[in-house]
Amino acid sequence: MIAQSPLLDDRIPAGPIQHKWSEHKAGIKLVNPANKRKYTVIVVGTGLAGGAAAATLAELGYNVLSFCIQDSPRRAHSVAAQGGINAAKNYQNDGDSVWRLFYDTIKGGDFRAREANVYRLAELSAGIIDQCVAAGVPFAREYGGTLANRSFGGAQVSRTFYARGQTGQQLLLGAYGALMRQVAAGRVSLFPRREMLELVQVEGRARGIICRNLVTGAIEKYAADAVCMATGGYSTVFYLSTNAVNCNATAIWRCYKQGALFANPCFTQIHPTCLPQSGEGQSKLTLMSESLRNDGRVWVPKQKGDARPPQEIPEAERDYFLERRYPAFGNLAPRDIASRAAKAVCDDGFGVGSTGYSVYLDFAEATERLGADVMRERYGNLFAMYHEITGENPYQRPMRIYPAPHYTMGGLWVDYNLMTTIPGLYALGEANFSDHGANRLGASALMQGLADGYFILPATIADYLADHRPDGLGTDHEAFTTAAATVEERTRHLLGVNGKQSVRDFHWELGRIMWEQVGMARNEKGLRQAITDIRTLRADYWRNVKVGSADTDLNKNLEFAGRVADFLELGELMARDALERVESCGGHFREEFQTADGEAVRDDPNFSHVAAWQHTAEDKVPTRHTEPLDFEYVELTQRSYK
Amino acid sequence: MKIEVKIWRQAGPTEPGALATYTVDDVLPDMSFLEMLDGLNEQLVARGERPVEFDSDCREGICGTCGLVINGAAHGPQQACTSCELRMRHFDDGATITVEPFRARGFPVVRDLVVDRSAFDRIMQQGGYISVNTGSAPDANAMPIAKEVADRAMDAAACIGCGACVAACPNGSASLFVGAKVAQLALLPQGDAERKRRAVAMVQQMDAEGFGNCSNHAECEAACPKSISVDHIARLRSEYRKGAWAALRRNEKRNDQR
Structure with a gap:
């Protein structure tokens, strides 16, 4: 029996799963329309979750302060999502339904997500597409004028809506437009080029944030009635990942250190279709949309070290290993399974390319069947990007791909209302942990970000605000002064180290440890080693890092230095969480727990729970709390995509 | 590859700016243009000099954050390519490359190559x-x-x-x-x-x-x-x-x- 921590009240409504959300909404307290403008809500981050939430809260009448680290809200990293967004519209009449999307998502997450949250997500999915179309998102269409769909990994129906290979961009620009409309209406104040460096609590409630103005370097204070974190994920802890170079965990890490619990930090997703690493100076890994697996076939030569160009390797001498191992899903097996399979063939010496760490993704068969024009229409921008980066033409020779850190399912623990364990502090989108369990399915991140931002938070936040009337709290309160002083002290400390090694060197080394020990495959020995190594590296950081110029105005190296300091703590928590979760599930693959043919083996009696970590003191082991996951509607099975 | 870069350095919107010349060694043809600049900044930090400030984020050509005028062309010599997607293989070993910010009355310079859009x-x-x-x-x-x-x-x-x-x-x-x-x-x-x-x-x-x-x-x-x-x-x-x-x-x- 898994213990329910008293700190973790999930507030999941009673009643049948189909009615939970509608009945919950009906019971939520409301704020009178005339009173809404008296409330101020801070939203940090302007991606799909943050942008949609800020715009919708303003439409409802709240006074919103919107923050982002980019120079414009339109550049948040949601912009880079390529493939699409899932929705249970069943426009294809292929048997899709809210239930099936719910089931696929729970199963894809390897039964480590909350049923009630995932059902709500599936239920809201159709409304998201309606909203985006009304906002002018130019989704792909059929000749008859109706919306087009494509298939994605982990599903046997075609339910993914897309806008060429730029779906994230188009959805983000829709939310950004809505946000700009509210800025013009005077209900949203924009604060770009700001980095949140501290959360301010007054009497145990989240009441504001401290930011660094990235242009002037000024430390700024902002007060509000509630604070929403929509700051994305933490894959850049690996240094090389598909995330943008400014993506970081600092904002949620500050919340964690202020007492918000951090759930399932070890649940990270390694995306199967990325460009392989090429050199030391590399700053990131580029993702090639998973949608490519619709028409691309993944293979390696059957013979180890076969150096022939791929076109010259005859069909009979190729191993289409995903089709061989997973005949039912083939190249569309879920991300964690496809990634591990690619690693396995490379570890066994069948990999291709100069490093031996890549596999082919071949479009020859699809091109012959559909023609080059159709391929260009579907994947033109991706092929062009691949060509520019690698210098190889994917219309003529297969792409080379390899898995890379991409998405983090873990994040701040939230209840059904998306509130963290700190009253008045909410977490949305990738920054929270709630819907994807141990593995996220393709095209589900955009769905969750927009569900949280457009529909869930704007409804649930009223329940809290109605009970906490505006009290005129200003930034002259001593809590703000203290928090700002902490931030300034941390900056002074970083600049004062003035050691010998660059910030990048430390980040690179942390990334190496994380990739090798806390990456695609983990084991007890490696995880213990990682914890020791990270602690040593962290101690060295504070003795030996060189931030360089001590200027406190625009100084990107100083920004990076602060983020890496936090990653050095987060990395340890990830390793610890992975060590304590003594089972394999989804993206968390413990080598000790696998079947004879290399599939993950879960331990449901002992680990069918959310692990949420509570900060105790600097350099002390945090406390692990558990929230049991009860499955009333789906039967726990071993995932099989065979 | 060894590359010489002439980079626009400007301390603030109203400060005068000028081109400064640097040499970057160990440039690989598969590196992106911005990774070459990352390498330069590592050198500058090691020498105790102020690194060159430039904006970038996704580094895959979709966020629109980066923007450099490279040898007089916005985003450099390649067609349909952002500064972050541009690879060093398009330049010759020993080349001299001029790097400036996007210049326009509507885009005041913030610092070095960073502009306000x-x-x-x-x-x-x-x-x-x-x-x-x-x-x-x-x-x-x-x-x-x-x-x-x-x-x-x-x-x-x-x-x-x-x-x-x-x-x-x-x-x-x-x-x-x-x-x-x-x-x-x-x-x-x-x-x-x-x-x-x-x-x-x-x-x-x-x-x-x-x-x-x-x-x-x-x-x-x-x-x-x-x-x-x-x-x-x-x-x-x-x-x-x-x-x-x-x-x-x-x-x-x-x-x-x-």
């Missing part, structure tokens, strides 16, 4: 959206939109808002940026209700921000990393004319009634 947000605030509140949308398939129309709207919507069009234009005009958004929303039936007001308001804001007008050089299309066509500027003008004419008629009617 917030004018683009203010233009968007004047109408770069469809006014629909969350929750009020009909079924997504209720309004069929011909594939050709949706595709053309998508061509326009591909704009990443980087500002290369402005940097490339001899007039410092933002017409391609504004035209792309106006065209996207004018093509789609959802945007029809506001199309006349939108074009006029966005163009007025573009003027107020200090961007020039279009005189058909088409440098913008050549520099655009997403190859957005100047045809959208033609549509912008058509929309603006209709909108301005409608506004004129409204004023005349109002005067007649007085």
